[in-house]
Amino acid sequence: MEKLYAEIIIDISHEALDRVFSYKVPFSLREDIRIGQQVTVPFGRGNKERKGYVVGFSNRTDYDENKVKEILRIDADAVTAESRMLNLAYWIRENYGSTMIQALRTVLPVQEKMNRRSARWIELKIDPVHGPALLEEYFGKHYTAKARLLAALLDQNRISWEQAAHQLKISKSTVDSMVKDDVIRVVTEYYYRNPSQQETELEPPALLNKEQQKLVDEFKQDLLREEHRVYLLHGVTGSGKTEVYLAAIDEVIKRGQQAIVLIPEIALTYQTVRRFTKRFGERVSILNSRLSKGEKYDQWLRAKQGDVDVIIGPRSALFVPFPNLGLIVIDEEHEGSYKSEQTPKYHARETAIQKASMEGASVILGSATPSVESYKHALEGKYRLWELTKRAQNAVLPQVYIEDLRAELRAGNRSIFSRRLRSLMEDRLNKGEQMMLFLNRRGYAGFVSCRSCGHVMECPHCDVSMTYHREGVLKCHYCGYELPMPKTCPECGSPYIGTFGLGTQKVESAIYKEFPGVRVLRMDMDTTRRKHSHEEILKAFSRGEADILVGTQMIVKGHDYANVTLVGILAADLSLHANDYRAGERTFQLLTQAAGRAGRGDKGGEVVIQTYSPDHYSIVTAAAQDYKEFYRQEIGYRTLMKYPPVWQMLVIFFSGSDEDQVKELSGKTAEVLKRMELLVIGPGEASVVRMKDQYRRVVYIKDADYQNLIRAKDHVEAWLEQQQEKRNVLINFDFNPMNSY
Numbered sequence: 072m073e074k075l076y077a078e079i080i081i082d083i084s085h086e087a088l089d090r091v092f093s094y095k096v097p098f099s100l101r102e103d104i105r106i107g108q109q110v111t112v113p114f115g116r117g118n119k120e121r122k123g124y125v126v127g128f129s130n131r132t133d134y135d136e137n138k139v140k141e142i143l144r145i146d147a148d149a150v151t152a153e154s155r156m157l158n159l160a161y162w163i164r165e166n167y168g169s170t171m172i173q174a175l176r177t178v179l180p181v182q183e184k185m186n187r188r189s190a191r192w193i194e195l196k197i198d199p200v201h202g203p204a205l206l207e208e209y210f211g212k213h214y215t216a217k218a219r220l221l222a223a224l225l226d227q228n229r230i231s232w233e234q235a236a237h238q239l240k241i242s243k244s245t246v247d248s249m250v251k252d253d254v255i256r257v258v259t260e261y262y263y264r265n266p267s268q269q270e271t272e273l274e275p276p277a278l279l280n281k282e283q284q285k286l287v288d289e290f291k292q293d294l295l296r297e298e299h300r301v302y303l304l305h306g307v308t309g310s311g312k313t314e315v316y317l318a319a320i321d322e323v324i325k326r327g328q329q330a331i332v333l334i335p336e337i338a339l340t341y342q343t344v345r346r347f348t349k350r351f352g353e354r355v356s357i358l359n360s361r362l363s364k365g366e367k368y369d370q371w372l373r374a375k376q377g378d379v380d381v382i383i384g385p386r387s388a389l390f391v392p393f394p395n396l397g398l399i400v401i402d403e404e405h406e407g408s409y410k411s412e413q414t415p416k417y418h419a420r421e422t423a424i425q426k427a428s429m430e431g432a433s434v435i436l437g438s439a440t441p442s443v444e445s446y447k448h449a450l451e452g453k454y455r456l457w458e459l460t461k462r463a464q465n466a467v468l469p470q471v472y473i474e475d476l477r478a479e480l481r482a483g484n485r486s487i488f489s490r491r492l493r494s495l496m497e498d499r500l501n502k503g504e505q506m507m508l509f510l511n512r513r514g515y516a517g518f519v520s521c522r523s524c525g526h527v528m529e530c531p532h533c534d535v536s537m538t539y540h541r542e543g544v545l546k547c548h549y550c551g552y553e554l555p556m557p558k559t560c561p562e563c564g565s566p567y568i569g570t571f572g573l574g575t576q577k578v579e580s581a582i583y584k585e586f587p588g589v590r591v592l593r594m595d596m597d598t599t600r601r602k603h604s605h606e607e608i609l610k611a612f613s614r615g616e617a618d619i620l621v622g623t624q625m626i627v628k629g630h631d632y633a634n635v636t637l638v639g640i641l642a643a644d645l646s647l648h649a650n651d652y653r654a655g656e657r658t659f660q661l662l663t664q665a666a667g668r669a670g671r672g673d674k675g676g677e678v679v680i681q682t683y684s685p686d687h688y689s690i691v692t693a694a695a696q697d698y699k700e701f702y703r704q705e706i707g708y709r710t711l712m713k714y715p716p717v718w719q720m721l722v723i724f725f726s727g728s729d730e731d732q733v734k735e736l737s738g739k740t741a742e743v744l745k746r747m748e749l750l751v752i753g754p755g756e757a758s759v760v761r762m763k764d765q766y767r768r769v770v771y772i773k774d775a776d777y778q779n780l781i782r783a784k785d786h787v788e789a790w791l792e793q794q795q796e797k798r799n800v801l802i803n804f805d806f807n808p809m810n811s812y
Contacts, residue, residue, distance in 0.1 A: 306459030308667020328397025420786030551755030
């Protein structure tokens with residue numbers, strides 16, 4: 072008989088083992104073994120049992136046949152990776168830098184089979200007309216337990232096992248005896264755990280306006296032509312992007328296909344699922360990290376079996392195994408949370424486009440503030456640009472005020488709230504209207520600014536803010552440039568210079584001090600740790616149980632409350648001066664999204680942006696909701712400084728317990744890269760030089776061609792294989808990072 076060998080990726084995240092190993096397939100497993108299955112194999116000198124994934128088969132091996140070991144068993148409780156998921160894992164490994172097993176774990180968010188939930192029922196098997204005679208027989212023979220059960224079944228025809236056991240006090244032996252006599256039968260019904268807990272009546276589709284209908288008609292025509300495109304849906308806040316998603320998904324479902332809807336944060340799940348359930352009923356489900364293992368497995372299984380049409384969730388929901396995927400929607404596509412912070416550091420947007428390409432599906436990227444990358448692709452024709460220029464139901468955009476905190480300080484106001492914001496808050500409380508106060512903490516990294524003139528200490532070489540370190544120095548995390556911490560502002564001489572800090576609890580306390588008796592809900596990482604805590608806070612606010620919702624960026628995306636007529640943005644500068652080349656873009660996005668929460672109902676809305684930089688183009692264009700002008704200025708800055716998306720960037724991150732080894736290896740790596748005629752910056756210290764006794768350094772590489780960076784990554788990986796000192800140093804790759812190191 073011809074021999075059969077399996078090619079197996081061992082489940083160990085180590086670069087030295089990032090290759091396939093050959094194992095003999097024993098005759099007893101030949102009928103059952105499949106590509107993608109998890110198996111147990113003997114590994115290493117001690118033949119320690121290890122898990123692995125089958126990625127291929129062959130009838131020959133390049134190794135000494137006598138030394139090739141046999142597979143021990145197939146792991147029946149493990150989830151099988153389908154071939155398309157294996158292909159996607161290979162693509163992730165190649166494009167983002169990781170081991171194959173790390174990529175496989177990424178595309179398999181559910182890796183373990185769980186027991187299905189079930190309910191047992193007892194049903195009457197005999198014809199009910201014969202029931203009274205049998206009941207009389209049971210009473211005559213003093214079979215009181217059988218009589219109780221039969222009487223209950225003649226009344227209800229079907230009762231649960233629990234009801235029989237606890238209410239009727241029926242034993243298993245009584246049930247078994249009546250089953251044997253063909254009087255009753257026991258039926259087991261399996262059911263899915265339901266994590267969404269949404270009971271919503273179906274509603275008819277909303278009537279689309281002309282702009283929305285035009286886009287949906289275009290999507291239908293592309294489907295008919297079997298043209299699977301990437302669409303960038305750029306719509307002002309409140310323009311009805313979700314209605315376009317719903318209509319497009321409806322078209323896909325009519326064709327017997329399924330859709331994945333990605334949202335940037337779990338906080339958005341409640342409202343999103345509610346809207347989709349109203350349209351598509353119970354065939355909508357969710358997948359996220361807050362679910363139990365059983366809930367995750369059930370939703371994964373529902374998707375795999377085609378028992379659900381729409382899955383909603385954050386980044387990991389992208390990998391549900393739908394049998395006939397037709398559409399991937401990425402809402403708020405600009406959000407940084409779509410980029411993984413764990414290896415492999417994949418971006419859900421690019422990965423979704425690749426997955427859709429492999430499976431013949433379309434992609435809709437939606438945002439009021441598209442990422443600079445996506446908008447550039449749309450202008451170049453790589454994506455189809457869709458635009459919604461008006462708010463739905465003719466609602467008007469809110470009135471936006473920019474308040475200069477330097478002027479507030481000069482006027483003697485040292486409160487968290489500017490005079491205008493305080494006055495408007497008082498007005499809303501008197502009217503019984505609600506408000507949101509947004510604390511812009513994203514990107515906060517200890518930047519240093521002057522409270523008198525607004526000057527920020529920036530790196531003269533990289534045009535990003537410098538970060539304060541405890542030893543009293545300012546550092547640039549891109550090039551390593553350092554300055555001593557100034558005692559006075561170099562611009563105006565004021566002593567009011569220092570790091571910027573403000574927290575949600577401090578804001579909440581200030582509200583109670585200014586407005587005694589006001590009802591406040593706070594939404595941040597501390598108040599949303601529990602399962603369903605996001606939904607509980609948002610439900611309470613929507614029911615009018617609070618006057619003010621205070622929170623970080625999780626409150627500004629996608630939420631729609633008709634009674635919110637005021638939004639206060641307390642610290643626009645916290646993200647504007649983060650030491651990150653994307654700081655201007657993030658500030659524009661956050662401010663525009665926050666402003667968009669106001670005036671979404673019949674009442675008009677007002678927004679107050681508090682800042683020390685009232686003339687910065689990110690703030691001025693956000694106040695005007697003018698994306699095109701923002702993009703024009705931002706792409707000019709990126710071009711000048713050779714930042715993505717005009718140029719591409721790769722970060723190689725080094726960490727280890729031996730500082731000298733980390734320095735030596737990062738330095739040698741930089742020299743290897745420089746010989747490849749790439750623009751290399753560093754090595755330099757990371758923003759946190761030492762963490763958990765691990766020393767950290769980074770090398771930045773820039774090039775106009777992304778493929779050149781992939782080749783650089785491959786070259787460095789091959790070179791590192793030959794370096795002895797790299798065994799004690801952890802090396803990670805990050806393409807076009809969303810955060811500075």
